[in-house]
Amino acid sequence: MLTAHSVADIRAAEETLAATLPDGVLMQRAARGLAEALADVPTGDLVIALIGPGNNGGDALFAATHLLDRGVRVDLCLFDEQKVHAEGLAAATAAGAQVVAAPTQQRWCLDAVLGIGARPGLEGKAADWAAWIAEQRPFTVAVDVPSGVDVDGATTPGTHVRADATVTFGTHKAALLADPSAPAAGDVHLVDIGLGPHLGEPLLEAIEPSDGHLLAPALEWLDDPRAHKYKRGVVGVMAGSEQYAGAAHLCVAGAQAGTAGMVRFVGSDALSARVVDRAPEVVAGRGRVQAWVVGPGGGDDAGEQLASALEDDLPVVVDASALEHLPTTFLVPALLTPHAGELAAMLGVDRDDVESDPLGHATQAAFRWGATVLLKGRRTLVVTQSRVTRVNLTGSSWLGTAGAGDVLAGFAGSLMASGLHPHDAGSLAAFLHGAAADVANPDGPLTATDVAAALPVATAEFLGGRL
Numbered sequence: 001m002l003t004a005h006s007v008a009d010i011r012a013a014e015e016t017l018a019a020t021l022p023d024g025v026l027m028q029r030a031a032r033g034l035a036e037a038l039a040d041v042p043t044g045d046l047v048i049a050l051i052g053p054g055n056n057g058g059d060a061l062f063a064a065t066h067l068l069d070r071g072v073r074v075d076l077c078l079f080d081e082q083k084v085h086a087e088g089l090a091a092a093t094a095a096g097a098q099v100v101a102a103p104t105q106q107r108w109c110l111d112a113v114l115g116i117g118a119r120p121g122l123e124g125k126a127a128d129w130a131a132w133i134a135e136q137r138p139f140t141v142a143v144d145v146p147s148g149v150d151v152d153g154a155t156t157p158g159t160h161v162r163a164d165a166t167v168t169f170g171t172h173k174a175a176l177l178a179d180p181s182a183p184a185a186g187d188v189h190l191v192d193i194g195l196g197p198h199l200g201e202p203l204l205e206a207i208e209p210s211d212g213h214l215l216a217p218a219l220e221w222l223d224d225p226r227a228h229k230y231k232r233g234v235v236g237v238m239a240g241s242e243q244y245a246g247a248a249h250l251c252v253a254g255a256q257a258g259t260a261g262m263v264r265f266v267g268s269d270a271l272s273a274r275v276v277d278r279a280p281e282v283v284a285g286r287g288r289v290q291a292w293v294v295g296p297g298g299g300d301d302a303g304e305q306l307a308s309a310l311e312d313d314l315p316v317v318v319d320a321s322a323l324e325h326l327p328t329t330f331l332v333p334a335l336l337t338p339h340a341g342e343l344a345a346m347l348g349v350d351r352d353d354v355e356s357d358p359l360g361h362a363t364q365a366a367f368r369w370g371a372t373v374l375l376k377g378r379r380t381l382v383v384t385q386s387r388v389t390r391v392n393l394t395g396s397s398w399l400g401t402a403g404a405g406d407v408l409a410g411f412a413g414s415l416m417a418s419g420l421h422p423h424d425a426g427s428l429a430a431f432l433h434g435a436a437a438d439v440a441n442p443d444g445p446l447t448a449t450d451v452a453a454a455l456p457v458a459t460a461e462f463l464g465g466r467l
Contacts, residue, residue: 001205001206001207001208001211002172002177002205002206002207002208002393003171003172003199003202003204003205003206004171004172004173004174004176004177004202004203004204004205004206005171005172005173005199005200005202005203006152006174006203007116007117007151007152007173009199009200009203010116010170010171010173010195010199011117012198012200013170013195013198013199013200014026014170014195016198017193017194017195017198024087026193026194027055027058027059027062027088028062029169029191029193029194030059030062030063030169030191030193031059031060031061031062031063031065031066032063032066033167033169033189033191033192033193034059034060034063034110034141034143034167034191035063035066035067037141037165037167037189037191038063038067038072038108038110038141041067041072041108042072043070043071043072044071044072044073045072045073045107045108046072046073046074046075046106046107046108047064047067047072047073047074047075047106047108047109047110048074048075048076048077048100048103048104048106048108048109048110048138049061049064049074049075049076049077049092049097049109049110049112050077050079050103050109050110050111050112050113050129050147051076051077051078051079051084051085051089051112051113052079052080052112052113052114052115052126052147053079053080053083053084053085054083054085054115054117055085055115056112056113056114056115056116056143056144057079057084057085057088057112057113058085058087058088059088059112059143059144059169060088060110060112060143061076061084061085061088061089061091061092061097061112062088062091062092063110063143064076064092064095064097064110065091065092065095065097068092068095068096068097069095073096073098074092074096074097074098075097075098075099075100075103075106076089076092076093076097076098076099076100077099077100077101077102077103077129078099079113079125079126102132103129103132103136103138105136106138107138107139108138108139108141109133109138109139109140109141110140110141110143111133111140111141111142111143111146111147111161111163112143112147113126113129113147113148113161114126114145114147114148115143115144115145116144116145116151116173118147120148120149120150120151120153120155120156120157120158120160121148121157121158121159121160122147122148122158122159122160122161123158123159126147126148126159127159129161130147130148130159130160130161130162131159133161133162134162139164139165140161140162140163140164140165140186141163141164141165141166141167142161142163142165142166142167142185142186143166143167144166144167144168144169144173145166145168145173145175145176145185146160146161146162146163146166146175146181146184146185147160147161148160148161149175149181149184149185150175150181151173151174151175152173152174152175152203153174153175153357153359153360154174154175154177154178154179154180154181154182154358154359155180155181155356155357155359155360156180156181156184156356157356160181160184161184162183162184162186163184163185163186164186164187165185165186165187165188165189166185166186166187166188166189167189167191168188168189168190168191169190169191169193169195170191170192170193170194170195170196170199171190171195171196171199171202172188172190172204174203174204174359176188177204177206177379177391177393178204178358178359178379178381178391179358179377179378179379180355180356180358182379201388202388203388203389204388204389204390204391205388205389205390205391206390206391206392206393207390207392207393207427207428207431209435209462209465209467210465211462212462212463212464212465212467214424214428215259215415215420215428215459215462215463217418217419217420217424218233218259218415218418218419218420219259219418219463220419228261229261229262230261230262231261232259232260232261232262232418233259233260233261233290233291233414233417233418233419234260234261234262234263234264234287234288234289234290234417235255235258235260235262235263235264235289235290235291235292235293235410235413235414235416235417236263236264236265236266236286236287236289236291236292236293236309236413237251237252237255237263237264237265237266237292237293237410237413238265238266238267238292238293238294238295238298238305238308238309239251239252239265239267239293239294239295239296239297239298239319239406239409239410240267240271240275240296240297240298241271241297241298241299241300241301242268242271242299243297243299244296244297244298244299245271245274245297246297246403246406247296247297247298247320247403247406248265248267248271248274248275248296248297249274249275249278249279250296250297250403250406250407250410250448250449250452251293251296251297251406251407251409251410252265252275252279252282252410253279253407253410253449253452253453254406254407254408254409254410254411254412254413254414254452254455255293255410255411255413255414256279256281256282256410256414256452257407257410257411257414257452257453257455257456257459258410258411258412258413258414258415258417258418258429258455258459259414259415259417259418259459260290260291260413260414260415260417260418262281262283263279263281263282263283263414264282264283264284264285264286264287264289265282265283265284265285266284266285266286266305267284272284272285289312289314289417290314290315290416290417290418290419291314291315291316291317291413291414291416291417292309292312292314292315292316292317292413293316293317293319293409293410293412293413294306294309294316294317294318294319294322295317295318295319295320295321295322295323295409296319296320296405296406296409296410297320297321297406298320298321298322299321302320302321302322302324302325303322303324303325305322306318306322306325306326307325310327310330310331310332313331313332314332315332315333315334315335315416315417315422316330316332316333316334316335317334317335317337317409317412317413317416317422318334318335318336318337318371319336319337319338319405319406319409320342320405320406320409323336323338323342323345323346324345326346326369327369329369329370330369330370330371333372333416333421333422334369334370334371334372334422335371335372335374335412335416335422335425335426336365336369336371336372336373336374337374337376337405337408337409337412337426338365338373338374338375338376339375339376339377339405340354340355340358340375340376340377341354343361343362343365343373343375344361346365347361347364347365347368349361354375358375358377358381359381359383359389361375362375362381362383362389363383363389365383366383366384366385367385370385371384371422372384372387372421372422372423372426374412374426374427374429374430376405376408376430378397379391379392379393380392380430380434382423382426382427382430384422384423387423390423390426390427392427392430392431392434393431393434394430394431394432394433394434394435394437394438395433395434395435395437395438396434396437396438396442398437398441398444398445398446399433399434399437399446399451401445401446401447401448402447402448403447403448403449404433404448404451406448407433407448407451407452407455408429408430408433411429411432411433411452411455412425412426412429413425415428415429431462432455432458432459432462433451433455435458435461435462435467436451436452436454436455436457436458437450437451437454438458439454439457439458439461440453440454
């Protein structure tokens, strides 16, 4: 699992580790890793290093000595000559770095203006430097985080640097993984400086291709020679309407692609007949299930359907129109799957508010309804009280296609019917949903039907460690 930690925990870990090492060793580790990440800078080319106060600037100054040793030229712009890391500046200038008043036409840039301890937003000279980067577009490498982003909250409330790559130290930061700040980081490179044993519980985590074991609780039936479809779990689907009949088919397709052994569909007689005609494995009508999926493409009866599902006292996935009919709190395990607009309506705020702080609003909703909230987006978030929030790193913009959310809801419901907690079901569903899009067509258009068809392949590759 990829992890990101809070600024406070990182600072504490650094202090603990530094106490066991000679002075300056941590900074030298960071500097070497930073210089190695700039190995593509050709000999003789010129790098401008924008140096802020404190250790972040120190990392860049010592990295400059390594660059100079291999023939790369380095110019230094100092944010505050009185607060610059003195030892680092002396080492860099002794190695041949030149102090200049302002950036000009350099093609390479090191952003070492502000580190993880600074408040978000840039002003004055730092804002001018960010504007220069935006206008001139040198290849910019941020040191630890892009200057000006909100490190723990992953927001961008003010002027900030937009980097092409970020070299971060010890552990990831929330701002590098979650939106809206993640795009400002570019490609992220983690340098191990030895913090691992001293870090506590992460602030965020992300499923990786090597985490196939997370599906194990949904697959316990595999070791039972007497296993049958009911042992795998039955997922009930209440989806679709006269206006959005396709949502029923797509939600069912997602459910069939999962770990459950059977899908029950509950809807109008006409829609049920269409679903069974298209997917003959589906059983129409009520019956025993282990989890419900309610709402994709739902009509005016979505509220009644949700109330009916909740009466069964079973885990439930709540999507789309059913999100308009939430109870005050959930007394069953629940996975809510809104996009930004739907979450805004749930919380009574503007969509722009949610998009500017998705982590904060998803967390608010999870606590308010006592449920797991899967906030769909470029970097989907899965938030549950008392669990580490997960951010999804798979998929691409091609997943912004009609019906993809219906497939996701059905697939997540299948995982819940097989026994997974909503937090694991939601995060694994998002991860495999994105992976399936890459399996289906990583470089071009795809449909929600393509994603549903690719889900079993993506799941098998994930379990086999081949994803």
